[in-house]
Amino acid sequence: MRAIYILIVVAVVLALRIFLRQRRRQGHRRDATSAATSAEQAGPSEAVDDGRASVAPRRDGFGSGAHLGSVGLVARREVLERVRGRIFRIGTIIILLIVGAAILIPKIHSNSTTAPQKVGIVGAPDPTLTQLVRYSGKQSQTAVQMIAEPSLASAESAVRSGALDVAIVNGDRIIVNQPFSANSSSDTASLVQVLAPELGVLHAYQQAGLSLQQIEHVAQARAVPVQSLQATPVRGVTKGTSVIGVVLIFLMLTQYNTWILMGVMQEKASRVVEVLLAAVRPAQLLGGKVLGIGLVAMGQAVLIVGFAFAVSKAVGSDLLHGTGPVLLLSELVWLVLGYAFYCWLYAAAGSTAERQDQVQTLALPLSIPILVAYIYSITVASSGNPSLLFKVLAYFPPTAPFAMPVLVGLSLVAWWQFLISVVLSIAGTAVMAWFATGIYRRAVLRSGQRVSLRDLRNRGPRQSAPRAAVGSS
Amino acid sequence: MGGLLELEALRRTYGSLVALDDLSFTVPSGQVVGFLGPNGAGKTTTMRAIFGLTDLEAGVVRWDGTPVGRAQWKRFGYMPEERGLYPGMLVGEQVEYLGRLHGMSPNDAQSAAQKWLEQLGIADRAMSKVEALSHGNQQRVQLAAALVHEPDLLVLDEPLAGLDPAGIDAIGRVLVDRARAGCCVLFSSHQLDLVEDLCEQVIIIDHGRLVVTGTVDDLARHGARRLVVRVEGDRAAEWTRTVPGVSVSEVSGGAARLVLGDEVDSDVVLRAAMAAGRVTQFTFERRRLSEVFREAVQ
Numbered sequence: 135m136r137a138i139y140i141l142i143v144v145a146v147v148l149a150l151r152i153f154l155r156q157r158r159r160q161g162h163r164r165d166a167t168s169a170a171t172s173a174e175q176a177g178p179s180e181a182v183d184d185g186r187a188s189v190a191p192r193r194d195g196f197g198s199g200a201h202l203g204s205v206g207l208v209a210r211r212e213v214l215e216r217v218r219g220r221i222f223r224i225g226t227i228i229i230l231l232i233v234g235a236a237i238l239i240p241k242i243h244s245n246s247t248t249a250p251q252k253v254g255i256v257g258a259p260d261p262t263l264t265q266l267v268r269y270s271g272k273q274s275q276t277a278v279q280m281i282a283e284p285s286l287a288s289a290e291s292a293v294r295s296g297a298l299d300v301a302i303v304n305g306d307r308i309i310v311n312q313p314f315s316a317n318s319s320s321d322t323a324s325l326v327q328v329l330a331p332e333l334g335v336l337h338a339y340q341q342a343g344l345s346l347q348q349i350e351h352v353a354q355a356r357a358v359p360v361q362s363l364q365a366t367p368v369r370g371v372t373k374g375t376s377v378i379g380v381v382l383i384f385l386m387l388t389q390y391n392t393w394i395l396m397g398v399m400q401e402k403a404s405r406v407v408e409v410l411l412a413a414v415r416p417a418q419l420l421g422g423k424v425l426g427i428g429l430v431a432m433g434q435a436v437l438i439v440g441f442a443f444a445v446s447k448a449v450g451s452d453l454l455h456g457t458g459p460v461l462l463l464s465e466l467v468w469l470v471l472g473y474a475f476y477c478w479l480y481a482a483a484g485s486t487a488e489r490q491d492q493v494q495t496l497a498l499p500l501s502i503p504i505l506v507a508y509i510y511s512i513t514v515a516s517s518g519n520p521s522l523l524f525k526v527l528a529y530f531p532p533t534a535p536f537a538m539p540v541l542v543g544l545s546l547v548a549w550w551q552f553l554i555s556v557v558l559s560i561a562g563t564a565v566m567a568w569f570a571t572g573i574y575r576r577a578v579l580r581s582g583q584r585v586s587l588r589d590l591r592n593r594g595p596r597q598s599a600p601r602a603a604v605g606s607s
Numbered sequence: 608m609g610g611l612l613e614l615e616a617l618r619r620t621y622g623s624l625v626a627l628d629d630l631s632f633t634v635p636s637g638q639v640v641g642f643l644g645p646n647g648a649g650k651t652t653t654m655r656a657i658f659g660l661t662d663l664e665a666g667v668v669r670w671d672g673t674p675v676g677r678a679q680w681k682r683f684g685y686m687p688e689e690r691g692l693y694p695g696m697l698v699g700e701q702v703e704y705l706g707r708l709h710g711m712s713p714n715d716a717q718s719a720a721q722k723w724l725e726q727l728g729i730a731d732r733a734m735s736k737v738e739a740l741s742h743g744n745q746q747r748v749q750l751a752a753a754l755v756h757e758p759d760l761l762v763l764d765e766p767l768a769g770l771d772p773a774g775i776d777a778i779g780r781v782l783v784d785r786a787r788a789g790c791c792v793l794f795s796s797h798q799l800d801l802v803e804d805l806c807e808q809v810i811i812i813d814h815g816r817l818v819v820t821g822t823v824d825d826l827a828r829h830g831a832r833r834l835v836v837r838v839e840g841d842r843a844a845e846w847t848r849t850v851p852g853v854s855v856s857e858v859s860g861g862a863a864r865l866v867l868g869d870e871v872d873s874d875v876v877l878r879a880a881m882a883a884g885r886v887t888q889f890t891f892e893r894r895r896l897s898e899v900f901r902e903a904v905q
Contacts, residue, residue: 207707215696405691409752412658412685413708415677579660 204414208422209429216393216430226434233442241449250277251325254289254301262336262346263305269353270332274324300326306337376515376543379465380536382438384508387472387535388501390431391480395500397423398484399493402578416575424477428470435469464542464552471559472535476504478563478570485578503532511536518544529555531562610636610671610759612657612791617666619652619815626652628815630666634793634808636759639786641806642795645904649815650795651688654762658685670760681710684758688765688795690749692737699724699733702751709756716755723751728777743774750778754785761785763794767801779805803896811903819903827893830902834873837862837888838880846883850876862888 202210216222253267264280271278281298283289289301293311299322301309308330314323339349398420401407410419439462483496507527514520520541528537528547538555541547547555612634619627626649634640644650655661657668658680670679693701699720706716724730727747732740737748750766761782767775782805786792793810796802802809803823811819819826833856838846844863847853852868853876867873873891880886 202707204708207704211704215693401693404694405687405689406693407691408655408660408687408689409685409691409705410708411660412680412683413705 204418205422205425208414208419209426212397212423212426213429216427222430226437229434229438230441233438234445237442237445238449250279251299251321252297253278253280253325254283254292254298255280256283256286256289256301257304260305262349263302263333266332266336267302267329270325270329274321274328276321276325278325300329302329302333305333305340308333375461376540377512379461379539379543380508380511380515382435383465383469383472383535383539384504386431386435386469387476387504390427390473391476391500391504392497393427394424394477394480395484395493395497397427398481398574398578399487399489402485403488407578411579416578417571420481420571420574424481428473428477431473432470435466439466461539461543465539467556468535468539471556471563475531475535475559475563475566478566482570482573482577485574504536507533507536511540515540515543520544520546529558531559531566534559610791611669612760612793613669613672614653614657615667615669617653617656617668618664619649619656619661620664626815627656627663627666630812630815630817632810632817632820634760634791634810636791637786637789638807639782639792639794639805641802641809642793642812643797643799643802643809643900644795644812648813648904650812651764652815653812654685654687654764654793654795657760657762658683682756682758683760683762684753684756686749686753686761686763686766690745692745692749692752694738695736697733698729698735698737698740698748701737702748702755705752706755709758711756719755719757720751723754724748726781727751743770746770746774747777750781754781758790760791761793763792765796766794767796767798775801799895799897799900809896809899811900813904819899823896826896826899830894830899831869832867832873833892833894834865834867834876835862835888835890835892836865836876836880836886838883839885839887841883846879849883850879864892 251271255263255267259282267278267280283292283298283301286303289298289303290309292298293301293309296311299310303309308326310322310326314320314326336349339352344352401410407419414422480500483500484493487493487496510524510527510533514524514537520537524537525541525546527533528541530537534555538547538552542552613631614633615631617627617630618625628649630649630653642650642653652661656663656666657675659675668675670683673679675683696704702720702724703716706719707713711719721730721733724733727750729740729744729747729751732744732748737745740748746766746769750763753761753763763782766778766782770778779801782792782794806823808822809820809826810817836844838844838861842858842861844855844858847855847863847865850871852871854866854868855863856866857864865876867876877886877889880889
């Protein structure tokens with residue numbers, strides 16, 4: 135059944151690749167056909183130039199989306215340009231491969247079947263000893279095969295030659311070929327680490343004169359239950375899943391915010407912003423860009439999470455085992471809210487720069503709150519003991535996207551606390567959007583040096599139109 | 608189509624620099640109007656002000672009597688001095704996209720983009736990325752982007768800069784055609800001979816102020832009369848010294864370019880030239896736009 139799931143996942147990925155490739159080829163063929171038709175209609179005077187095709191703009195380009203407003207059109211362009219980009223497609227495939235490998239490799243490793251440990255028994259047959267060896271094999275998750283050895287010499291010889299992994303001599307001594315290091319994790323070491331104390335206990339019982347029934351009775355002893363006075367928190371998810379969630383939120387926020395930063399800077403550097411702002415409002419242009427990149431980000435996030443779950447379910451991996459829908463939903467909600475909060479900040483910063491080096495100067499200070507929140511959240515997710523400060527940061531919009539999912543993962547927040555944090559984050563995003571749009575309006579048309587905050591404070595006379603730099607003439 | 612662009616008392620300063628100083632002029636529809644001025648005169652700032660891309664401390668821009676706003680800007684086309692296109696975007700899609708942003712329907716934007724790319728001779732590059740095009744072809748794409756929504760007003764900042772003669776002819780032809788179709792066309796250029804050929808009217812500004820405006824014909828007729836006279840055997844035009852009221856503005860290749868005083872009779876000049884030798888050229892010359900420009904911004 136699992137093999138079928140794996141095959142389905144592989145087939146879907148391959149089909150997607152083939153579909154995209156064929157679509158590209160069809161596009162080229164359609165372009166060539168259009169070129170030929172165009173050349174025929176135009177006659178010799180409009181013959182194809184330097185071997186390139188004369189073509190109509192692609193139908194799946196910006197001609198569709200009939201009812202989109204300015205914001206929708208800008209967003210649509212962002213989505214198409216990003217998704218078509220080779221870097222995005224290759225990057226997504228690499229991420230999927232890494233996620234798939236992270237799930238499959240541990241599973242393959244855990245499923246690998248090893249040869250049973252061959253245990254030689256020297257001495258008279260003893261059902262209690264046989265039962266004990268089987269019990270130890272089960273405890274150490276090691277298959278065992280018992281072989282009767284006629285003498286100590288033959289057992290030692292077999293252990294030395296590798297025919298036996300372990301030999302038990304008269305129920306009170308264990309022989310192995312090589313001594314084990316303290317942290318050895320081999321199957322033989324695991325078996326012996328369980329077997330040796332159990333044999334010691336059995337030997338002690340026998341020396342104490344216990345009957346076989348008494349020994350079995352003692353062996354079946356169970357620990358008494360421990361009752362705590364405080365209610366035990368319901369840990370619906372593993373710490374590992376919380377950590378993975380925080381890491382994914384960090385990686386995605388960093389990537390998508392960098393897109394915003396670079397995109398705004400490039401529009402300013404190429405001066406296309408001047409043409410665009412002659413047709414649309416600054417808020418529409420910025421809103422469309424933020425929305426478009428946000429849609430791509432969410433699409434990629436959903437694809438990655440969906441792929442991880444599909445592969446995990448297909449192979450029966452326990453990597454995401456125990457991850458409840460609550461944590462998953464929480465992480466997606468905070469990825470959206472985190473993007474919504476930070477994208478405005480990065481857009482405003484991008485509008486003050488028009489060169490790569492200026493962007494790099496801006497990127498570090500901008501990433502500090504994200505980095506601090508990320509490192510703190512990872513630490514808390516690993517320890518499982520949030521401090522009061524961390525709980526407070528879960529309500530602070532810049533840090534909430536990291537802190538709140540960790541608290542959800544640790545089952546330390548009620549639904550209304552989660553809701554309060556969401557409301558505060560939305561309010562913070564609204565303030566940030568207003569602030570960033572103001573900076574964007576004033577900075578994006580100023581060319582030359584990087585625009586400083588001091589420049590932005592020195593506002594000119596108010597006007598509904600966007601602000602501009604000193605004209606070149 | 609058709610309308611009147613009015614700029615009234617525009618003022619814009621940048622610190623101590625006065626970019627626009629009570630600047631007023633009008634641009635009628637159906638004409639190609641040249642917008643001239645030396646570097647730093649305020650041309651680009653004026654053009655940006657038309658699109659609300661710069662703050663104005665005073666003044667108003669009107670279209671057909673209405674202060675311009677978002678609705679009017681949607682019907683204007685703009686080609687900035689520093690070309691603005693997405694370098695990595697396909698040419699056809701880029702033009703189509705800008706048409707959509709100006710309110711065109713998907714089908715109209717697509718067919719208009721195709722039409723203008725064909726008209727400007729770059730339809731074969733519709734599927735190329737902008738960055739893969741030559742400077743001249745990028746210029747044509749930029750013009751197509753300004754024209755795609757068939758604007759009522761076309762404002763072009765240095766559209767002819769850096770173009771080869773074929774490119775200048777192609778773009779010049781389009782500007783004249785748009786004006787004939789009733790569009791209001793305002794463009795700036797430092798190539799005064801081209802402006803003289805293309806424009807019916809010119810506006811010259813300096814230090815943010817209007818200094819000269821009028822039709823090319825009127826400006827050419829005003830001022831002193833000019834003669835070009837060529838006399839065999841007198842390459843230095845020594846004979847002109849014998850004619851009072853005549854000054855030589857230029858001697859080139861044996862031809863003397865003369866400026867006649869108001870009282871000078873051209874017959875007297877002709878007789879003096881014939882007395883000096885065989886006259887092979889005797890031509891009245893219009894005042895050239897470059898001369899008008901130099902006089903205006905001195």
